[in-house]
Amino acid sequence: xxxxxxxxxxxxxxxxxxxxxxxxxxxxxxxxxxxxxxxxxxxxxxxxxxxxxxxxxxxxxxxxxxxxxxxxxxxxxxxxxxxxxxxxxxxxxxxxxxxxxxxxxxxxxxxxxxxxxxxxxxxxxxxxxxxxxxxxxxxxxxxxxxxxx
Amino acid sequence: xxxxxxxxxxxxxxxxxxxxxxxxxxxxxxxxxxxxxxxxxxxxxxxxxxxxxxxxxxxxxxxxxxxxxxxxxxxxxxxxxxxxxxxxxxxxxxxxxxxxxxxxxxxxxxxxxxxxxxxxxxxxxxxxxxxxxxxxxxxxxxxxxxxxx
DNA sequence: CTTGAACCTACAACGACTATAGGTTTTATC
DNA sequence: GATAAAACCTATAGTCGTTGTAGGTTCAAG
Numbered sequence: 001x002x003x004x005x006x007x008x009x010x011x012x013x014x015x016x017x018x019x020x021x022x023x024x025x026x027x028x029x030x031x032x033x034x035x036x037x038x039x040x041x042x043x044x045x046x047x048x049x050x051x052x053x054x055x056x057x058x059x060x061x062x063x064x065x066x067x068x069x070x071x072x073x074x075x076x077x078x079x080x081x082x083x084x085x086x087x088x089x090x091x092x093x094x095x096x097x098x099x100x101x102x103x104x105x106x107x108x109x110x111x112x113x114x115x116x117x118x119x120x121x122x123x124x125x126x127x128x129x130x131x132x133x134x135x136x137x138x139x140x141x142x143x144x145x146x147x148x149x
Numbered sequence: 150x151x152x153x154x155x156x157x158x159x160x161x162x163x164x165x166x167x168x169x170x171x172x173x174x175x176x177x178x179x180x181x182x183x184x185x186x187x188x189x190x191x192x193x194x195x196x197x198x199x200x201x202x203x204x205x206x207x208x209x210x211x212x213x214x215x216x217x218x219x220x221x222x223x224x225x226x227x228x229x230x231x232x233x234x235x236x237x238x239x240x241x242x243x244x245x246x247x248x249x250x251x252x253x254x255x256x257x258x259x260x261x262x263x264x265x266x267x268x269x270x271x272x273x274x275x276x277x278x279x280x281x282x283x284x285x286x287x288x289x290x291x292x293x294x295x296x297x298x
Numbered sequence: 299c300t301t302g303a304a305c306c307t308a309c310a311a312c313g314a315c316t317a318t319a320g321g322t323t324t325t326a327t328c
Numbered sequence: 329g330a331t332a333a334a335a336c337c338t339a340t341a342g343t344c345g346t347t348g349t350a351g352g353t354t355c356a357a358g
Contacts, residue, residue, distance in 0.1 A: 006324095008335065018336085019316060027314095038323045040336055049280065056279045060254055060261075064314070070279070077271035085262060088275045092258040095251055102248045108209055109241040124230035126237045127223050130205045131198065155355095157304060167305085168347060176345095187354045189305055213345070 004034065004042030014051045021051065029054060029068055061091050153183065153191030163200045170200065178203060178217055210240050 011018045024030040030050060033043045050071075057067045066087050073084050108129070160167045173179035179199060182190045199220075206216045215236055222233050261275045270276060 006335080017316080020314085022337095023315065036323080038336085039338095040323065053279045058314090060257055060279075070276070073270060074273075074276050074280075077269065079270050081270045081273035081275070084270065084273050084275050088258060088262040092255065092262050095255050095258060099248065099251050099255060102244055102251065106241065106244050106248060109237060109244060120230065124223075124233050126230065126233045127219070130202045130209075130219065131223075155304075166347080169345080171306095172346065185354080187305085188307095189354065207345090 003036070004044055005048065007041045007043070010043050010048060010051060013048060014055055016051060016055055024051070024054060024064075027064065029064055029071065061095055062087070066091070152185070153193055154197065156190045156192070159192050159197060159200060162197060163204050165200060165204055173200070173203060173213075176213065178213055178220065210244050211236070215240070 005013070007018050007021055010016075010021060014021075016024075021030065025032060030047065033041045033047055036042055053071070053074075054064075054067055057070060058064075062070065069087060070084060073079065073081070111125075111129070154162070156167050156170055159165075159170060163170075165173075170179065174181060179196065182192045182196055185191055202220070202223075203213075203216055206219060207213075211219070218236060219233060222230070257278070261278050
């Protein structure tokens with residue numbers, strides 16, 4: 001490709017949808033590529049690398065705001081990477097908290113799903129569990145930010 | 150409360166924010182309560198029960214659309230609860246898939262965060278991992294719907 | 299009867315996309 | 329070189345489940 005990569009090729013190479021790529025450009029995490037005479041985007045391998053970075057970071061649970069930070073930090077290779085480490089650790093902590101919560105949810109759902117065996121709705125354990133008025137059976141996992149992500 | 154529960158009381162009793170309660174009413178998962186002469190909402194214990202049901206279901210990972218289904222089904226107590234069981238099982242499967250993915254993410258992040266120890270950005274393991282051009286290190290967990298939730 | 303907390307509506311914003319409408323450009327084939 | 333289809337363009341709205349704001353009204357205590 002002597003003229004650069006089209007947005008469709010970039011999409012296929014990275015697994016990001018075309019809309020998402022344009023979205024990243026609009027919000028400024030992807031730099032604007034050059035354009036053909038007919039206004040179509042043509043990317044370089046640098047763009048490909050950047051988009052892969054963003055995609056990996058997204059898959060690892062980083063927010064676009066954090067990715068913006070990481071990209072800024074990555075542009076100054078002689079600085080200390082303590083800040084980068086901090087961002088990574090913040091994510092790790094968030095993911096560990098999500099994991100713990102999901103394990104509790106799984107436990108509840110396993111109990112629920114296992115107990116409902118073709119009876120009538122009136123006897124349905126799923127409905128009963130969900131109908132509990134108090135907050136105690138989920139108290140041990142009553143996290144105001146449940147599923148905030 | 151002979152006159153019923155105010156929205157603030159309902160909020161404190163369920164852990165749902167006031168805006169969220171009004172939101173649920175707007176989208177039709179919570180029934181409209183009666184109003185005082187001055188147009189303020191006054192709830193009954195039935196409302197409290199319903200909101201607790203919704204809150205529990207949300208915490209267990211059900212979407213509001215699924216909750217709408219569950220509430221409809223729960224209104225017909227003589228039906229078979231097979232459908233309810235199906236919804237619960239669908240959720241369990243989704244949560245188990247999320248759990249597996251998160252465990253892989255944690256592993257990557259642990260490796261990343263553990264390897265970055267106050268060096269320079271140029272040597273930072275976090276940046277290096279995220280900069281990888283190929284897709285192989287996340288291939289084993291390349292789920293198009295990662296973090297769709 | 300006054301004060302202040304709690305309430306009301308309507309609407310905009312969030313994050314990270316996804317989808318649509320309606321038009322233009324590129325590329326492959328004849 | 330003409331044509332057709334695939335790929336591209338912009339702009340805007342919608343998704344989900346909230347959260348936040350502005351600007352006003354009502355309730356309950358002292």
